[in-house]
């Protein structure tokens with residue numbers, strides 16, 4: 021389906037180049053998906069995405085599917101990208117730069133996100149105008165003995181979280197009692213002797229020390245310490261603690277903006293079902309603060325039809341006439357014969 025659409029658009033572009041000069045007002049450029057330019061824009065999108073979402077895990081760029089640069093006279097160029105992301109094991113509050121975060125492997129029910137981004141290249145630099153994402157897990161239901169995700173309200177999973185946090189609270193070197201901030205994931209695995217449960221959850225420091233037996237209230241986010249715990253048993257819990265929310269990402273040398281998080285609970289009265297699937301965290305489905313409508317299907321299509329390429333050589337590069345493409349270079353799907361050279365999509369960085 022998607023391939024069909026790509027070819028149609030390309031067809032229009034090629035026709036456009038034949039009729040060059042008719043409508044020279046909108047230029048379109050299709051740089052290779054693995055070009056440094058595409059990479060630069062995609063990484064800006066990645067950082068924005070991770071600074072934007074306030075729950076769950078950081079996402080890392082896996083593949084650039086498409087990139088298109090649209091230029092109009094007297095306006096900033098806009099970049100339209102289709103990007104694939106993979107979930108890492110770093111919580112969004114973890115200040116570790118995403119480039120250093122391990123990618124969650126497929127066997128642990130990796131979460132993938134397909135996102136469309138529109139960025140604008142103004143004199144101030146690149147900025148995200150709008151994006152939308154579709155988040156999915158790869159279910160491996162057929163695999164006996166593989167870890168399976170459980171819904172966030174699973175009684176045994178919740179008991180594991182409660183007991184392991186209790187244990188950690190009595191026994192941590194920070195002399196602090198932590199409260200549950202959100203559940204990252206819960207799962208079980210059938211091993212000899214029955215199901216074995218595991219859980220990942222984020223915690224936040226409270227005003228109680230380990231000894232206090234008082235009402236404990238979470239600290240203000242801006243000053244609280246946070247952590248991410250991995251529990252595989254009520255006395256088998258490992259929590260990585262990180263400092264207050266404000267963090268500097270050395271890779272991009274920008275202060276990562278971390279927003280108020282308490283609305284992002286995965287349970288309780290503040291639970292927001294639109295951002296949480298039953299078993300994993302979803303990304304923002306549509307972010308378009310200035311209502312550009314740039315990501316709606318209709319406007320994209322109508323934009324394509326009026327497009328006439330600014331620089332025809334670039335369009336020509338996209339077309340590999342009749343010559344069968346060398347298989348070794350092809351990272352694209354083998355489902356259909358391809359007319360386009362393997363300039364897009366780009367290489368998969370992970371899997």
Ligand SMILES: *[C@@H]1O[C@H](CO)[C@@H](O)[C@H](O)[C@H]1NC(C)=O
Nearest residue numbers: 057058060061141142145146
């Ligand atoms: C953005 O525009 C500037 C100046 O017009 C240009 O030098 C730069 O390469 C553009 N950025 C990207 C990522 O293409």
Ligand SMILES: *[C@@H]1O[C@H](CO)[C@@H](O)[C@H](O)[C@H]1NC(C)=O
Nearest residue numbers: 171172173174175176178298
């Ligand atoms: C968990 O939530 C689902 C959907 O809301 C519901 O059908 C199910 O009964 C709940 N399970 C428990 C143990 O609360």
Ligand SMILES: *[C@@H]1O[C@H](CO)[C@@H](O)[C@H](O)[C@H]1NC(C)=O
Nearest residue numbers: 186187188189190191192255
């Ligand atoms: C704290 O942990 C140590 C070993 O890690 C263990 O021996 C001890 O029983 C724990 N204390 C409590 C109160 O759980």
Ligand SMILES: *[C@@H]1O[C@H](CO)[C@@H](O)[C@H](O)[C@H]1NC(C)=O
Nearest residue numbers: 227228229232234235236237
């Ligand atoms: C923590 O804050 C709550 C609410 O302000 C208060 O009731 C409680 O006594 C405090 N606990 C400690 C140990 O200070």
Ligand SMILES: *[C@@H]1O[C@H](CO)[C@@H](O)[C@H](O)[C@H]1NC(C)=O
Nearest residue numbers: 238239240241242243244280
């Ligand atoms: C948390 O701290 C910030 C900055 O110090 C402050 O602006 C905000 O009002 C505080 N929030 C609460 C609930 O105390």
Ligand SMILES: *[C@@H]1O[C@H](CO)[C@@H](O)[C@H](O)[C@H]1NC(C)=O
Nearest residue numbers: 268269270271272273274275
């Ligand atoms: C990082 O940002 C600071 C403050 O904006 C700036 O002074 C410094 O030169 C930047 N460092 C690099 C390597 O870009």
